[in-house]
Amino acid sequence: MTIEIPNNTYCTKSHEYITIEGDTAILGITHYAAEQLGEIVYVELPEVGTEFLKGDIFGTIESVKAASELYMPVAGKVIEINETLTSEPELINDDCYTAGWIVKITGFSQDDLIDTLSSADYLNHIEE
Amino acid sequence: MKNENLKNTALYEKHIELKAKMVPFAGWNMPLQYDKITSEHLAVRNNAGLFDVSHMGEFKVTGDGALNLLQKLVPQDVTKMDEGKAVYTQLCNPAGGIIDDLIIYRLNNTNNTYNFLLIVNASNLKKDFNWIIANQDDTSDTKVEDISDSYSLLALQGPLSSEILKDIGLSIEKQPKRFYVIETTLNNLNCSVARTGYTGEDGVEILIKNADAIQMYNLIYSAGQKYGLKPIGLAARDTLRLEAALPLHGNDIDEDITPIEAGLKWSVSLEKDHFIGKEILEKQVQNGTDKTFVGFKMNNSRIPRKGCEIFQDGRIIGNTTSGSIAPSLNYPIGLGYVNKSASMKPGDKIEVMIGNKKFPAEIVKKPFYKKKKG
Numbered sequence: 001m002t003i004e005i006p007n008n009t010y011c012t013k014s015h016e017y018i019t020i021e022g023d024t025a026i027l028g029i030t031h032y033a034a035e036q037l038g039e040i041v042y043v044e045l046p047e048v049g050t051e052f053l054k055g056d057i058f059g060t061i062e063s064v065k066a067a068s069e070l071y072m073p074v075a076g077k078v079i080e081i082n083e084t085l086t087s088e089p090e091l092i093n094d095d096c097y098t099a100g101w102i103v104k105i106t107g108f109s110q111d112d113l114i115d116t117l118s119s120a121d122y123l124n125h126i127e128e
Numbered sequence: 129m130k131n132e133n134l135k136n137t138a139l140y141e142k143h144i145e146l147k148a149k150m151v152p153f154a155g156w157n158m159p160l161q162y163d164k165i166t167s168e169h170l171a172v173r174n175n176a177g178l179f180d181v182s183h184m185g186e187f188k189v190t191g192d193g194a195l196n197l198l199q200k201l202v203p204q205d206v207t208k209m210d211e212g213k214a215v216y217t218q219l220c221n222p223a224g225g226i227i228d229d230l231i232i233y234r235l236n237n238t239n240n241t242y243n244f245l246l247i248v249n250a251s252n253l254k255k256d257f258n259w260i261i262a263n264q265d266d267t268s269d270t271k272v273e274d275i276s277d278s279y280s281l282l283a284l285q286g287p288l289s290s291e292i293l294k295d296i297g298l299s300i301e302k303q304p305k306r307f308y309v310i311e312t313t314l315n316n317l318n319c320s321v322a323r324t325g326y327t328g329e330d331g332v333e334i335l336i337k338n339a340d341a342i343q344m345y346n347l348i349y350s351a352g353q354k355y356g357l358k359p360i361g362l363a364a365r366d367t368l369r370l371e372a373a374l375p376l377h378g379n380d381i382d383e384d385i386t387p388i389e390a391g392l393k394w395s396v397s398l399e400k401d402h403f404i405g406k407e408i409l410e411k412q413v414q415n416g417t418d419k420t421f422v423g424f425k426m427n428n429s430r431i432p433r434k435g436c437e438i439f440q441d442g443r444i445i446g447n448t449t450s451g452s453i454a455p456s457l458n459y460p461i462g463l464g465y466v467n468k469s470a471s472m473k474p475g476d477k478i479e480v481m482i483g484n485k486k487f488p489a490e491i492v493k494k495p496f497y498k499k500k501k502g
Contacts, residue, residue: 039164041453042429060483062431064165064363064453067483 003031006097010073010113011122017097018073018116025076025108028101029061029068029092032126037063040092043085046103051077054112059102061092074112076105137182138280138341146359153362154250156183161361168364169455172327173497175356176286178348179365185253185276186335187246187260193268194242198232201263201404203387205397206244209234214307214324216395219259220405224386224412227259228252229377231324233309241269245309245320245335247281249377263404280341284348285331285368287500288355293321293332295351304332317344326365328372329499371454371497373423373463379434380421380449380463388412389465391421391494419446419465422472423494424480425457430487432462432480439479439486445470448480454496461496462489 005011009019015033019026034040042062052058052072059070081103085091092100117125134157143150148159159180161168171177189198198206204217213234219227233245248256253276260272284292294300297314298321304310309322319336336344349357366376375381381390388396388409398410426432432451437444451462462480466472472491479486 038161039166042431044430060430062429062453064367064455067431067433069483 003095003097005030005119005122009097009119010116011119011125012071012073012116013125014071016071016073018113019097020113023106024079025074025105026101027058027070027073027103027105028096029070030122030126031096033068034093034096034100037061037068038065038093039063040089043089043092043102045081045083045085046078048078048081051075051107052105054115061089070102073116074105074108076108078103079106080104137180138338139180139182139282139345142342142345142359143180148359148361151362154183156250158183159359159361161363162359165361165363165367166453166455168358168360169367171356171358172286172329172360172364172368173456174287175358176284176288176292176331176352177327177358177360177364178345178352179283179285179360180280180345181283181333181365182280182341183250184281185246185248185250185256185274186279186281187248187257188273188275189244189246189260189270190238190242190273191268191270192241193265193270194244196268197260197264197270197272198244199400199403201260202230202232203396203400203403203405203409204232205400206232206234211236212304212308212310214309214322216324218381218387218392218395219256220387220403220409221383222404222408224388224405224408225383226377226381226385226387226390227383228256229375229381230256231322233320233322235309235311235320247333251378278338280336280338280344282334282336282341282345282348283325283327283331284334284352285325285327285329285360286357287330288352288357289329289331292348292352292355292357296347306330314344315347317347319344326372326374327368328374328495328497329368367452367455370450370452370461370463371456371495373494373496375421375463376450385465386412386417389417389419389421416468418468420468420470420472422446422464422466423492423496424462424464424478424489425454425492425496426460426462426480427488427490429460430480430482431460432482432489436462436464437481438464438466439481440466440470440477445478456497461492463494 446466
């Protein structure tokens with residue numbers, strides 16, 4: 001099963017994605033990352049209002065197999081978290097780009113995106 | 129596969145057909161999972177599961193000197209084994225450390241002499257074989273043979289295993305009792321069926337010639353469908369054994385840990401005259417050990433893994449050796465060793481360092497999971 005990366009989405013080499021929707025950005029992990037982790041059983045979410053720098057850890061994902069930290073692709077402030085993941089962390093496995101989003105942020109700068117990969121470059125990157 | 133040095137079991141084609149995710153393990157190309165790990169796990173707990181564990185090593189130890197050789201090598205009293213009996217035991221070094229853990233099966237005598245089967249861990253096979261040979265007395269009539277390359281090992285585990293066996297022609301009366309083995313013919317296939325396993329459930333392990341392995345697998349797989357049988361990979365094998373608090377060599381036990389420290393005293397017979405490592409084990413039983421093997425559950429959702437530090441009252445008291453979410457219990461559990469100074473009664477609070485944060489946990493009784501009375 002291939003799941004397409006949505007438009008206006010950039011990915012990191014540590015497998016987070018960021019989808020830009022105007023002043024807001026949606027963060028999550030890529031389908032590839034979710035597949036690699038396997039069944040996700042727990043997601044530690046940040047608090048709404050937390051301000052992060054680029055590269056900060058903003059959460060942790062636990063799967064049956066492994067734990068994985070989540071890194072901010074850009075600096076920004078958390079304005080919403082996906083509370084549903086507390087009871088249904090498997091949404092990340094099922095649908096990482098829609099129902100399985102993790103946080104929404106604002107106050108980011110487009111300049112920070114320079115270190116991310118376009119979806120095409122990311123797909124090439126994971127095939128290497 | 130990418131790694132050409134990996135060996136495939138006789139059931140490789142089945143795994144591909146069943147869409148297994150294959151991984152390298154101890155030099156073998158093995159199925160990690162076919163479905164979700166938790167679904168496979170629960171199938172074994174509630175119904176039945178079929179495992180290919182052909183990576184495990186099998187040795188035959190035969191001849192008049194076989195009994196004395198094994199009696200010297202393991203802490204169990206092999207002289208008490210009747211034909212058809214199986215025991216869980218260890219190979220210990222002179223310091224009492226566990227070279228490997230294994231099951232010894234005493235098969236029916238052949239040519240009027242002893243006939244033992246040893247099933248050992250894949251990753252320790254060569255080391256074990258060399259250790260056994262090195263301890264063999266040149267003058268005795270004993271043959272030690274590694275038959276691993278000619279045989280496959282299937283495990284049928286779960287509460288409905290016995291029903292499935294019945295449906296493929298092994299009546300309940302003919303089935304071996306727990307920790308016994310029989311040599312039989314199922315659907316014209318010669319095999320040994322042992323009532324042993326590594327899941328904490330009822331079930332059997334079936335040793336069969338490679339050439340017959342696929343036929344036997346298909347036979348069990350088809351018969352098991354109406355009972356909800358699933359193929360099970362190594363990942364669920366690990367969560368199943370962990371819930372049952374069965375130690376994994378290389379994680380929970382190794383050459384620096386004795387069976388006494390690992391809580392395996394029940395498998396050590398100190399009444400025996402001699403076995404390698406006996407003096408140390410005897411002392412540890414008399415004086416106590418410096419560390420204790422404990423089980424714990426997390427009081428949150430973080431999952432401990434091998435090698436996390438364990439704290440009590442702010443002091444480091446030990447390390448974890450295994451950990452996972454427990455699919456039957458729905459919380460994370462772990463095993464580890466703690467200093468004897470620590471308080472480790474069930475309910476005692478500890479903390480486990482995961483990443484760089486400490487998370488609350490508590491000591492619980494082992495095993496974490498006990499099978500339903502059937």
